[in-house]
Amino acid sequence: MENNYNIPVQAQIGHVHLKVSDLARALEFYRDLLGFELTTMYGKNAAFLSAGGYHHHIGLNTWHSKGGPSAPRNGAGLYHTAILYPTRKDLAEILQRLIDKGYPIDGASDHGVSEAIYLTDPDGNGVELYRDRPRDEWEYAEDGSVKMITQPLDVHGLLKELE
Template sequence: MKEKYTVPATTRIGHVHLKVADLDRSLGFYKDLLGFELTSTYGTQAAFLSAGGYHHHIGLNTWHSAGSPPAPLTGVGLYHTAILYATRKELAEIYHRIGVAKYPMTGASDHGVSEALYLDDPDGNGVELYWDRPKELWPYDSNGSIEMLVKPLDLDNLLRELD
C-alpha cells in the first residue's frame, strides 16, 4: 500500500503561463491595466511579467495561439488565474483603477475568507483579483471546516479603503 503524500505547506504556485492571441493586447491588460512589470520578452512571441522583481509571475505567448478566438466559456481548461493582494487597500486600489479604465468586470464576491473581483482578460481567460482576510477571521462551520461563502461584495465599502 502506498503511503499518503501531502504537498509541503511551504509549497507555492510560482507562475501561470497563458496562450494569447495578441501579445500587445495582452500586455495592455496585464502590464498597463493591472500594473505588472515586463521582465523579459522572447522575440515578438512571448513576454514575462512580474510583481516586485521576481523573474515572472505571468508568462504570455502566441506560439500556438496567434490570432485565435477567445477561450470558450464551456469545456475543460483554466477557470481563472487568481492574483493575491496583500491588503484590502491594495484590492481597493486596483478596483478603482479598473473603474477609471472602464474595463468590464464579471463579478465581485465576499467569500468569507477573502474578497474578490472577477474579470476576463482580452482572450477570455478568467482573472480573480483578491485579498485574504486574516486567518483568525475566517468563518468555520460546526465541524471545524472552513465555510466558504458567495455573497455580493460591498464595492462602495471597498472603495472607502482609499479615504
C-alpha cells in the first residue's frame, strides 16, 4: 500500500486511556505513587488524571473490566505507556520515590537517545518513565535513521542528580 499522507509534524499523542480492574488501586498507582493529579471522576467507574492541569493525560476506567484479570503478557495489546520527564533530575526523583516506596522496578535502560525505567502497573500494564537526551547528543546512522541502543542504565549516576 502506497503512503501518500504524512501526519502533521505538530501532532502529538494526547493521552492514554486504560481499562483497569480496580479503580481505587489504579489511582493509588498513578495519582499517589507517580504523582498525577486527579482532574475529574466520571461517575464511580472512571477517573481522569493530568500533569500540570491539562484535562487528562491518563484515563482509567472499569466500564468493561471491573474485577477482571490483568493484561495478558503474551498477547496483543498495549506494550507500555511512556511518561516523558522534562529533566534528568526529575527522572532521578521518581526513581528515588519508587525505591523509597519499595515499588518493583522491572528494568532500567540507556537507549542512547533516552534513559528509561520500566515497571508494571497493578493491572499488568507496562509503564516506561523516561527522559530524552538533547537531540544534539543523538547519534544517526548513514541512512539518517536514529541510532538507538539498549544498555544498562547507570542508576547510580542518575541518582547523583539528587545530590
